[in-house]
Amino acid sequence: MNKTTWLITGASSGLGRALAEHVLKQGDQVVLAARSLESMQTLAAAFPDTALALSLDVVNPAQRAGVIEQTEKHFGSIDFLVNNAGIDFIGAVEEQEEADYRKIFEVNFFGAVALLRLALPGMRARRKGTIVNMSSMDGIASFAVNGYYSASKFALEGITEALWQEIEPLGLRAVLIEPGSFRTGIDTRTKFSGEQIYDYEATSGLFRKAMENVGDEMFPGDPALAARVIYEVLKSNRKLHRIIIGSDAYKNIGGKLAALRADYETNDAWAHSTDFKQ
Numbered sequence: 219m220n221k222t223t224w225l226i227t228g229a230s231s232g233l234g235r236a237l238a239e240h241v242l243k244q245g246d247q248v249v250l251a252a253r254s255l256e257s258m259q260t261l262a263a264a265f266p267d268t269a270l271a272l273s274l275d276v277v278n279p280a281q282r283a284g285v286i287e288q289t290e291k292h293f294g295s296i297d298f299l300v301n302n303a304g305i306d307f308i309g310a311v312e313e314q315e316e317a318d319y320r321k322i323f324e325v326n327f328f329g330a331v332a333l334l335r336l337a338l339p340g341m342r343a344r345r346k347g348t349i350v351n352m353s354s355m356d357g358i359a360s361f362a363v364n365g366y367y368s369a370s371k372f373a374l375e376g377i378t379e380a381l382w383q384e385i386e387p388l389g390l391r392a393v394l395i396e397p398g399s400f401r402t403g404i405d406t407r408t409k410f411s412g413e414q415i416y417d418y419e420a421t422s423g424l425f426r427k428a429m430e431n432v433g434d435e436m437f438p439g440d441p442a443l444a445a446r447v448i449y450e451v452l453k454s455n456r457k458l459h460r461i462i463i464g465s466d467a468y469k470n471i472g473g474k475l476a477a478l479r480a481d482y483e484t485n486d487a488w489a490h491s492t493d494f495k496q
Contacts, residue, residue, distance in 0.1 A: 222453075223247040223293040225285070227276055227333065228303030230257040233352070233400060236441035237300065240449050242269055249289045252303065276303045276329030286336040295344060298452065299337045301330035301374075302352040306367045307411035308429075310422040318411040319366035326370035331377060338385070345389040348452060351378045353394045355467035359474035362421040382459055395448060396471065398464025400439030439464040 224241050228234040230252035238248050238258075242265045250258040251274035262271040270292055274285045289296055305325045307318040334349045341347025356364055357371030375394060382392035410426060444463045451461050462468050 221246055222297035223289070223295055224298040224300060225249045225251060225289050225296050226300040226302055227251045227274060230254040233397060233441050233444055234302040236445040237448055240442070240445035244449065247293050249285070251285050276333065277324045279332070282332050283336060286333070290340055296337050296340060296347060298348050298350055299334060300350040300352065301333055303329060304352060306408045308363050308408060308425065309411045310363060310415065310418040311365045313412035313415055313418065313422060314366055315412045322366050322370050327373045330374060341390050342388055348391040348393060349381065350393050350395060350452065353396050355396055355398050355464070355470045357396060358471045363425040393452065394460045396460055396462045396467055397444060398439055398467030400441050400444060400464065
């Protein structure tokens with residue numbers, strides 16, 4: 219396989235860190251980008267010829283432009299842009315604070331969109347490159363307590379679906395990663411937003427209690443194995459738009475597809491009755 223250049227956001231921890239490490243071990247070049255520069259320096263130092271660690275807050279326009287420019291200057295091009303940076307606040311839709319759910323969208327959606335728009339000119343010029351947007355099983359199947367996070371991933375799914383229709387004729391690709399629950403320590407970084415409302419005791423209330431005693435069984439996925447799958451599938455140039463990783467993701471997405479199919483077939487009785495009669 220040819221050596222390629224990857225720009226991975228949110229590379230200081232979790233799936234981003236695992237993917238960066240795996241890519242570097244395969245001999246490819248990686249720009250690790252995250253707000254916490256210090257946490258990436260050890261990994262970058264272990265691969266001095268093929269790794270570069272850069273500070274990036276994806277909501278900062280100047281930093282976004284700077285990281286794209288530095289990546290292209292240092293390694294010549296960007297073959298894979300992996301929009302992995304993300305945040306989450308949890309709580310019922312009515313409970314969460316506006317400032318928090320707007321921040322979710324700024325990071326998970328608008329930050330990712332801004333970066334891919336900056337990377338596309340270089341990719342179009344070379345007629346080569348892949349946009350990789352980190353979605354979630356929650357980007358297909360939403361659930362109570364995580365509505366705003368799911369909505370941000372639904373939005374990312376929607377724009378990525380439009381994007382691949384626009385760029386595939388140019389020789390480029392856009393791919394969605396849809397992970398389940400992986401053991402990345404995300405439970406320690408995810409916070410509740412807003413004050414608890416008693417009427418949601420059976421939904422957000424139960425989830426609050428569950429988060430107080432989080433066990434490994436809630437996070438069956440291994441980040442290192444996920445990184446291997448993501449790398450192998452992306453480098454294989456398979457003609458697919460979604461990579462589902464995690465048994466829980468596969469199960470939950472399958473359940474959503476079945477429910478959607480049931481609703482779709484039920485609507486057949488009246489869907490066609492609303493057209494103008496010819």
